[in-house]
Amino acid sequence: MFTSPEGQQPTVKSSSFDEYYRYDFPKLVLYGMSQRVSRFEAEELVQDVMVSIADRWETIDTPLAYARRAVTNKVRAFRGKAAHAAAAEAAYMRGKHLAPAADLNDGVRELLQIVHNMPEDRREVMGWHIQGFTAEEIAAFTGRNPATVRSHLRHGRATIAQLLKLMGDVG
């Protein structure tokens, strides 16, 4: 069974691909949405990643980490396409990128909006963080320096806390 990563074993692969798919598909869509793509775009990108994972299922030891790295790369490629980039940015500025997420409640949209406004690297780190990955896991799976990840987390969490007026100081 694929359990929540925090404090557990995100690297364990003990289920079939179909079980993994059912477990991780919505989580990957949410991860994609945290990286500034719409729900519909995220679903398509995640489906492409899942096809790739199914093809390599026997050789991938850490599907949770592999999938998030692959979605990150897909999002970057998707947003990097010259023809699409300007339109995506314009749509983002108009707030239309959240339209497909209109069914999500205000709290979720508020959190996504805050993460969307972060610099790209911090946005990626926070995308992993809100799904329960620890700083050490994020550093290991994304190839970042642990101190850099902790810095992103500190600033990212402080931004969220500040904007939500939950607290004045987050260590």
Added chain:
Amino acid sequence: MAEDPNVALDNYLERTTASALDSLASMIDIEGRLRELHQRRAATQDKNDARSSSPPDATQISSSPMLGTVNTSDLNRFA
């Protein structure tokens, strides 16, 4: 006593993420998506099988007495 700010933020993130996943799980047709994935992979496999079992297209292969057999489609990739 006031709640630890970090714990409050952790609780907020956990609650919000759980809410988002509940909503997404109800909006996404997971089983339909999974069927679509298997169909897509089967179609790709069928295409690959057909390609490997059919004889090469004679128009795509040329011979040179000096170089032996050259697959011109490979050359076109570098054009």
